[in-house]
Amino acid sequence: MNYTWRIVKLGLSDELNHEGNLLENAIVNVQWKRIAEDTDGTTVSYVGKTDIDAKSTNLADFVNLNDVTAEQVIAWIEEELSEYELQRINNQLDKKIERSRLRKITPNW
Secondary structure: OEEEEEEEEEEEEEEEOOOOOEEEEEEEEEEEEEEEEOOOOOEEEEEEEEEOOHHHOOHHHOOOHHHOOHHHHHHHHHHHOOHHHHHHHHHHHHHHHHHHHHHHHOOOO
């Protein structure tokens, strides 16, 4: 099974961080899809949303919206999800793939 991420939408807000600095257009949440594809090309997805705590970001570590990459956003999502949550999502995707396979082989009488 091949799992990938797709960023659907970024939630932005001007935030004051814990140092009192204004972080303009900080990413405060991410709507995303986790996509699974099996060897037959069947794809299914799971939609989720992850909140990002911009207030705890140091000014030196803040990434301007124009400079942020999809890889960075995905890393933030993965940091927020526990191993258990990620495994639960992958298990749900696996079940969706299996149901999709069964629909393909079950006759429509």
